[in-house]
Amino acid sequence: MTAPAEFGAHATPVNSDEIDPGKIQRILLRRVLSAGISAQVPMLFGAALMGFAVNGLGTEKLMWTLIAVQFVLQSITAMVSANLRRKLDANQPDRFLFRIFVGLEALSGAVWGLMMLPVAKALGNGLGPLFVCITLIVTITIVALMPAAVRILSIAAVTGFFATLFPQTLYFYDILGPLPMVATLVLPPTLFWMTDVHSKQVRAALVNELQNERLALFLEESLQHAQYLARHDSLTGLLNRRAFQAKLVELRQERPEAAISIILIDLDHFKSINDKFGHEAGDAVLVSTADIINSVTRPDDFSARCDEATARWGGEEFIIALAGCRIEAAASVSERLRARIAAQADPHWPDGLGVTGSFGVAIWDHQDDLAAGIAKADKAMYRAKISGRNQVELALP
Structure with a gap:
């Protein structure tokens, strides 16, 4: 994207x-x-x-x-x-x-x-x-x-x-x-x-x-382009970390009592993909994964369009926020994403290139700050990693 x-x-x-x-x-x-x-x-x-x-x-x-x-x-x-x-x-x-x-x-x-x-x-x-x-x-x-x-x-x-x-x-x-x-x-x-x-x-x-x-038109379009790039990841088109955090704060202000599900995704063995197939292949995997995230997560899962509620968190990590979504529903979305990511293939990719993802799902409760909600999802994702990767783990109560 x-x-x-x-x-x-x-x-x-x-x-x-x-x-x-x-x-x-x-x-x-x-x-x-x-x-x-x-x-x-x-x-x-x-x-x-x-x-x-x-x-x-x-x-x-x-x-x-x-x-x-x-x-x-x-x-x-x-x-x-x-x-x-x-x-x-x-x-x-x-x-x-x-x-x-x-x-x-x-x-x-x-x-x-x-x-x-x-x-x-x-x-x-x-x-x-x-x-x-x-x-x-x-x-x-x-x-x-x-x-x-x-x-x-x-x-x-x-x-x-x-x-x-x-x-x-x-x-x-x-x-x-x-x-x-x-x-x-x-x-x-x-x-x-x-x-x-x-x-x-x-x-x-x-x-x-x-x-x-x-x-004047050139300057206006250039300004819009600059504003877009300031909020979005230049490779995948998803929100960047800072813009995503700002969006979550905005969501919390609009719905102070709502529970917001957070899904943290980390692509498995991504460094080995870069080392074995090259960074160009790695970038192709990131772009393809971002497209899958946007196609699987439905717009009605979000308080806004999915590209405004989904971000590239850093490196090979992605993050999704589902406002007003129970953790069970977020887990279902995560499982669909996991299956699609594992099954993705592209005829332009080198032979033997494949990718899976580990998922951590947590609820950001209105009583916690944002960092605490993301930390819960991160711990759940880490458990998915040490449990064998390519799986979905829910945050512990």
Whole structure:
């Protein structure tokens, strides 16, 4: 018997290149989608202000039409986003739906670019057109940065914006001059650079977060493993001497009046097994004996699981505590164990390897201390030894 698998401390700290890129992408996309339409409210509010800013230019109808189209696009995008998020939560990513989402981002960017059309001729004439121009630059910057964690969304929005804005600067070049053209050409690469930097920062933060989570899990499992090893014998998986004594004290506190049967087992001629067959064979015998003890002693014999009421007492000695068990019943358990130990065989063992055990059974009365109860079982086990070994002896009254 060895330590349970759950105490194997399987989690290990990881480097960024050990984290599944697909997992990072899914987490980032889920976080972008979680923003929903609420994140678009400030931009739509800005669009409404642009609608009022064009009053008196004669292009109010066009501007409000574009604002309405943008609102419809954002509503459709929100619905697609919610559906895509549900599929991600159900571990059913939908590539086609994601492409639609990317396409909607591009269309939205294109509509933002078209909102320059109502004021293109009037730039430089009053604050309204200037307000629209500045608002559009700020808006597309925000639109590009918000989903920058999933950079394809930012690229789609900026590309859509440039696709409709650039033809306007060409068409109105005679009116606008070279400055808007230069600004239009500089804006996309600037936004691409900004979104790239932001995307790398977000990804680095997520990798750090995942590393911290893995490290926390590793430390927790390592602590559990260490706590297990501090209480259990590393070879057999049974409780060690100190943990067993602590368990018996706990049992006595829980059931102060109960009589607790103690069984002490010593494997016969174990030193000769080590000398003749080697310590590896001896360890195999100890592990096999521990497995037999756990299989023969029933959980309802104990106040807890058998691996918490059974210990490797030291060397080739084992000890069992049976709470609320009469000495006759403990003797019956011991006899079953004796027979099983004597009959055990393993095809991997060397020829001629066999083992028996001598048993001492005693009652730990509530009036005695623990040492006295164990001493009674030890004396009974010694009598089994001098009486010929491979037998069960009960403590004398």
